[in-house]
Amino acid sequence: MTTEATTQDEERIPFSCCLDCGSRCELVAVKRGGKLVRIDTPAGRPDTAVLPRLVPCARGRAHRRLLSASERVLHPLRRTGPRGTGEFEEVSWDTALNLVAENLTAIQTEGSTEAVLCGTGAGAAGSPGFSGGGALRRFFSFWGPITGLGGNMSFHSVGLAENWMYGGTVDASDRATLQESRLIVLWGNNPAETHMGPNTEFFIAEARDRGAKVIVIDARYTDSGVLADEWIPIRPGTDVALAAAVAFELEHNEWVDRQFLARCTTGYDAYRDYVLGVSDGVAKTPEWAQDITDVPADTIRSLARDLGTLKPTAILPGWGPQRTLNGEQFPRAMITLACMTGSVGVHGGGAAGLGFRKGAVFPMPGMRSGPHGAGRTLHNATWAADVLSGDLQPPVKMVYAAGTNIVNRSPNTRTNIDALRQCEFVVVNEPYMTPTAREADLVLPIALNLERWEILRSWGHNAHGFMSPPVTEPAGEAKTDYWVFSQLARRLGFFEEYTQGRDEEEWVQHMAAGAGPAAEALLRDGVARLDRELHVGLADFRIDPEAHPLPTPSGRIELVNPAAEEAGVPAIASYEPQPTVPPGCLRLLTPHSRLRANSVLHANAWLQRLEPHALWISAQDAAEREINNGEEVVVRNENGTVVVPAKVTERITPGVVCLYQGTWYEPDETGVDRGGCANTLTGHGLSPSNGIATHSACVTVRRAES
Numbered sequence: 001m002t003t004e005a006t007t008q009d010e011e012r013i014p015f016s017c018c019l020d021c022g023s024r025c026e027l028v029a030v031k032r033g034g035k036l037v038r039i040d041t042p043a044g045r046p047d048t049a050v051l052p053r054l055v056p057c058a059r060g061r062a063h064r065r066l067l068s069a070s071e072r073v074l075h076p077l078r079r080t081g082p083r084g085t086g087e088f089e090e091v092s093w094d095t096a097l098n099l100v101a102e103n104l105t106a107i108q109t110e111g112s113t114e115a116v117l118c119g120t121g122a123g124a125a126g127s128p129g130f131s132g133g134g135a136l137r138r139f140f141s142f143w144g145p146i147t148g149l150g151g152n153m154s155f156h157s158v159g160l161a162e163n164w165m166y167g168g169t170v171d172a173s174d175r176a177t178l179q180e181s182r183l184i185v186l187w188g189n190n191p192a193e194t195h196m197g198p199n200t201e202f203f204i205a206e207a208r209d210r211g212a213k214v215i216v217i218d219a220r221y222t223d224s225g226v227l228a229d230e231w232i233p234i235r236p237g238t239d240v241a242l243a244a245a246v247a248f249e250l251e252h253n254e255w256v257d258r259q260f261l262a263r264c265t266t267g268y269d270a271y272r273d274y275v276l277g278v279s280d281g282v283a284k285t286p287e288w289a290q291d292i293t294d295v296p297a298d299t300i301r302s303l304a305r306d307l308g309t310l311k312p313t314a315i316l317p318g319w320g321p322q323r324t325l326n327g328e329q330f331p332r333a334m335i336t337l338a339c340m341t342g343s344v345g346v347h348g349g350g351a352a353g354l355g356f357r358k359g360a361v362f363p364m365p366g367m368r369s370g371p372h373g374a375g376r377t378l379h380n381a382t383w384a385a386d387v388l389s390g391d392l393q394p395p396v397k398m399v400y401a402a403g404t405n406i407v408n409r410s411p412n413t414r415t416n417i418d419a420l421r422q423c424e425f426v427v428v429n430e431p432y433m434t435p436t437a438r439e440a441d442l443v444l445p446i447a448l449n450l451e452r453w454e455i456l457r458s459w460g461h462n463a464h465g466f467m468s469p470p471v472t473e474p475a476g477e478a479k480t481d482y483w484v485f486s487q488l489a490r491r492l493g494f495f496e497e498y499t500q501g502r503d504e505e506e507w508v509q510h511m512a513a514g515a516g517p518a519a520e521a522l523l524r525d526g527v528a529r530l531d532r533e534l535h536v537g538l539a540d541f542r543i544d545p546e547a548h549p550l551p552t553p554s555g556r557i558e559l560v561n562p563a564a565e566e567a568g569v570p571a572i573a574s575y576e577p578q579p580t581v582p583p584g585c586l587r588l589l590t591p592h593s594r595l596r597a598n599s600v601l602h603a604n605a606w607l608q609r610l611e612p613h614a615l616w617i618s619a620q621d622a623a624e625r626e627i628n629n630g631e632e633v634v635v636r637n638e639n640g641t642v643v644v645p646a647k648v649t650e651r652i653t654p655g656v657v658c659l660y661q662g663t664w665y666e667p668d669e670t671g672v673d674r675g676g677c678a679n680t681l682t683g684h685g686l687s688p689s690n691g692i693a694t695h696s697a698c699v700t701v702r703r704a705e706s
Contacts, residue, residue, distance in 0.1 A: 132403025
């Protein structure tokens with residue numbers, strides 16, 4: 001791979017973010033005199049309608065600050081004081097690795113390898129197979145069956161809905177097709193902050209310039225609101241009731257695409273009977289929904305008119321509304337509306353699913369794993385309660401976490417800590433002293449993506465790939481995950497099987513060489529973009545469903561799902577009320593921040609200064625509690641207590657508060673979280689099909705005592 005030298009004696013090395021937003025935006029590390037001096041964007045790379053340049057946001061541009069974060073772990077550390085106190089001593093790598101190997105050998109000798117819990121996550125989601133959680137899972141696949149973690153905390157219910165209704169992950173259209181939409185509905189979707197790359201906002205703005213109407217339905221006026229012609233505030237957890245009332249109006253006014261429903265779906269009659277009240281005696285009128293959703297009946301009628309008459313229509317649902325106790329119903333309702341309006345398989349429309357385009361990434365050879373999978377699997381949201389229950393046999397004795405801040409990222413932070421403290425030995429691979437690292441017996445310092453070889457592919461829509469060498473030397477004694485597990489494999493007797501005779505650079509070269517049409521560009525330039533035609537998902541199916549059937553039992557989109565009933569969910573996308581908010585409480589939302597990718601970028605001081613962490617609260621709710629903007633407030637429920645400043649705003653619905661997720665748990669001497677970790681306040685509750693329900697939490701809010 002070659003790097004570019006400039007007239008200022010600068011070296012420009014292409015690389016990419018390895019964050020869990022998945023966009024893999026294009027970045028350039030600029031070195032002068034052998035030192036990294038800034039992060040830039042590529043110059044002269046052409047834009048196309050299908051593949052516009054992935055111009056990075058602040059999260060990518062601020063990467064350089066991560067290298068010198070005050071929280072960096074620079075040496076292997078062994079705990080000397082009580083868990084959570086941060087009392088450690090430096091030890092050598094040999095001492096640290098021998099200690100891990102001794103504990104693993106002792107557990108293996110006992111014949112109970114499931115006593116090891118393998119804690120993994122996306123983390124700084126780097127090269128597949130030899131970075132973070134991927135490297136840890138692969139290591140244990142050669143060692144023995146362990147206790148793994150499962151349960152998708154991002155889009156569990158959306159994925160299930162797609163399986164039930166489309167027969168699998170649905171094929172989404174390229175976002176460039178949004179330019180042809182006449183109506184775009186961002187339903188619980190905030191692409192300005194949660195995007196996989198900046199293209200979604202760009203194409204929505206292009207569509208609006210061409211005359212499209214854009215509507216945002218959300219409990220907050222998010223940053224995506226600037227893209228919209230209309231904001232419809234809604235009570236969280238009631239989106240399915242709004243969808244049912246819209247469906248009622250579509251039926252009542254004959255705005256339904258009956259030809260599409262007849263040719264391409266099954267089960268619509270049952271949903272129609274539900275919204276008209278034939279099946280239960282309750283017509284789902286706008287007046288019925290008004291009392292549930294807080295959306296005025298006239299607004300519902302206007303929304304239905306737009307959906308029924310402005311074609312093509314793109315309904316773009318977010319993932320937040322499905323993180324509730326009735327979460328399965330939201331994505332099913334969105335897909336049903338997309339079918340009723342005939343939006344599936346058309347240019348400028350959409351399938352209203354996850355939003356991932358099939359075939360958007362190039363092939364890449366993987367790394368062979370060992371013979372062992374997880375012997376048992378605990379849910380990501382409830383693992384700590386399971387560990388503490390005493391019901392697991394064998395009990396979990398050791399936790400090894402890599403690529404995850406497991407204390408911070410799972411619901412109910414306090415329980416997560418209690419579970420770790422019950423275990424005999426906790427090891428964490430981590431670049432920073434995170435809340436999870438503070439609870440460890442051994443912290444192993446890990447190199448950042450700018451300090452190691454990387455090969456990455458974008459997710460979702462973007463057909464980009466990057467291969468990059470280390471830009472700078474690892475800080476202190478930091479090593480890569482691959483190096484750590486290679487050395488452990490050597491001590492445990494499977495070094496050759498784990499490494500397959502390759503170091504990291506050789507693995508990267510091997511993967512790049514096997515990347516199909518992207519191989520030449522990756523090896524030469526470090527960057528590859530696949531040229532392709534503009535893609536409309538499910539277009540072939542819409543044109544001829546008999547010749548291009550879906551992988552469902554009927555071959556069509558199934559609006560009635562027996563599989564849903566087997567999972568404890570109604571057969572159709574009916575409204576299932578959430579538990580009532582207790583008197584004096586407010587519903588808590590915990591969305592993603594534009595300045596973090598989960599908790600990964602909390603250590604970046606530059607980003608923290610851009611927008612101080614605060615609790616969003618409506619002016620009405622603040623006035624009732626005599627709370628002024630900027631004052632510290634106490635946010636409390638049965639799970640924990642947080643103290644943060646208040647952000648008093650008209651941009652959130654009364655009865656609702658918002659605390660961005662991802663900041664680190666920082667308890668004071670009384671156990672009150674001064675860091676504002678959202679999961680201090682979330683619980684272990686799950687939806688019927690085991691989706692997380694963090695947006696069903698309720699809290700009290702009051703002024704903090706001065």
